[in-house]
Structure formats: structure tokens, C-alpha cells
Amino acid sequence: MIDNLTNNQEYKTKAVFFDRDGVVNMRAVKDYIKTEKEFHFLPDFVEFFGKLINSDYKTFLITNQQGVGKGIMSVEQLEQVLKFMQNELSGFYGKGFDDIFYCTDLAETGSYFRKPNPGMILQAIDKWKIDKQTSWIIGDSPSDVIAGRRAGIRTVLIGNYKHIDIPEADYIIKSLIEIEKHVPIFNNQTT
Ligand SMILES: [Mg+2]
Structure with a gap:
């Protein structure tokens, strides 16, 4: 069981996992991002990502x-958009995300890899020897944040939510620009 890797002493990589749409880039209203022209970075993300690049976190x-699973877009289109995103980040900072995990399964499949299930995160933890704590x-x-809680990592939810409604969120902030003010993400940076 992949879940038994919890707190493996040899797993020391610190990681920040990001959701994409609505965090990295603007959400498409009732649609999927099918081309790089439809992909627009959120400035708060770009700024924060630059700080992470210069920290000891992997990203x-x-x-x-599931737009792929629905047949609305192809895997090739999805990969093209992700390649564009990585190239842009590399242009800004010299590197993009350390790794990317996507799940094209439909919601109704209840796929272990589709959030709110933790499969993608646990896969990354195993591959990169990530310290959950x-x-x-x-x-x-x-x-x-439900996926994050199920994987055993700490969780930050962005938006107009209340803790009483989403107890899986360790922190709730209105936008990413507030993260350093409210979330101790850069504290205790010792490795
Ligand atoms: Mg999102």
C-alpha cells in the first residue's frame, strides 16, 4: 500500500503542490483550457512561484x-498547454514545476487519482520521496484540500470559504497574495 509510506524517515523532500485552474491560471468559465491562448497566468501565482523557486521547496x-475524459480536448492539447506553462515559467525564473501530475478520468468513475482522492499526490510523494509533514x-x-488531507499533507484553500464548511482546510485565504501573511509556509525552513 502506497499509503504506508507515511512519515518514512528517508522521505525528506519539502513540496508545495498546486492545483492549476483558479490558482496558477484563470479558470475558463464553464469550459476547459484547450489551447495556450486560453491560458492566462494569475499574477499572484507568478510572484509566489518565484519565491518558492528560491526556497528549499520542490513544486x-x-x-x-476530465475535459480529456469527456472528449472535449485531447491529451496532446492538454500537454501542449502544460508545455506552454512550463516554458513561460522557465522564461521568468529559469525553471518551471519540478513535476506535473494530471488525471483525465471522469468524475463519475470515482478514480483514486482524481481529486478529492489522494492518488496523484501519493504518487508524487513516492516518486520524489516527499516529507508529508x-x-x-x-x-x-x-x-x-480534501485530497491533501487524505494524503496527509497540510492544506491551503483559496477563496470565499468558511472553516466550518471545509474542515479539511488548515488555512483559508482570500487570494494567494495573502499567503505569507497568514500561512507559515516559509517558517521553520530547516531541512
Ligand atoms: Mg481549481
Whole structure:
């Protein structure tokens, strides 16, 4: 069982996992991002990502993309958009996300890899030997923080939510620009 890797002493990589749509880039209203022209970075993310690049965190993208499963877009289109995103980040900072995990399964499949299930995060933890206790997920949907809680990492939810409604969120902030003020993400940076 992959879950038994919890707190493995040899797993020391610190990680920040990001949801994509609504965190990294603007959400498409009732649609999927099918081309790079439809992909628009959120400035708060770009600024924060630059700080992470210069910290001891690795960065990962964890994204549900059931538009592929629905046949609205192809895997090649999805990968093209992700390549564009990585190239842009590399242009800004010299590197993009350390790794990307996406799930194209439909919601009704109840896929273990589709958030709110933890499959993608646990896969990353195993692959990169990530320390759960010093790692975070940042998302704008309850399913992001539920997945993070199920994987055993700390969780940040962005948006107009209340703790009473989403107990899986360790922190709730209105926008990513507030993260350093309210979330101790850069505290205790010792490795
Ligand atoms: Mg989202």
C-alpha cells in the first residue's frame, strides 16, 4: 500500500503542490483550457512561484482534467498547454514545476487519482520521496484540500470559504497574495 509510506524517515523532500485552474491560471468559465491562448497566468501565482523557486521547496502541479475524459480536448492539447506553462515559467525564473501530475478520468468513475482522492499526490510523494509533514497543497476547490488531507499533507484553500464548511482546510485565504501573511509556509525552513 502506497499509503504506508507515511512519515518514512528517508522521505525528506519539502513540496508545495498546486492545483492549476483558479490558482496558477484563470479558470475558463464553464469550459476547459484547450489551447495556450486560453491560458492566462494569475499574477499572484507568478510572484509566489518565484519565491518558492528560491526556497528549499520542490513544486508540483496536481490537476484534474476530465475535459480529456469527456472528449472535449485531447491529451496532446492538454500537454501542449502544460508545455506552454512550463516554458513561460522557465522564461521568468529559469525553471518551471519540478513535476506535473494530471488525471483525465471522469468524475463519475470515482478514480483514486482524481481529486478529492489522494492518488496523484501519493504518487508524487513516492516518486520524489516527499516529507508529508513539511509539505502543502494549495487549491481553490474543497476537493483540493480534501485530497491533501487524505494524503496527509497540510492544506491551503483559496477563496470565499468558511472553516466550518471545509474542515479539511488548515488555512483559508482570500487570494494567494495573502499567503505569507497568514500561512507559515516559509517558517521553520530547516531541512
Ligand atoms: Mg481549481
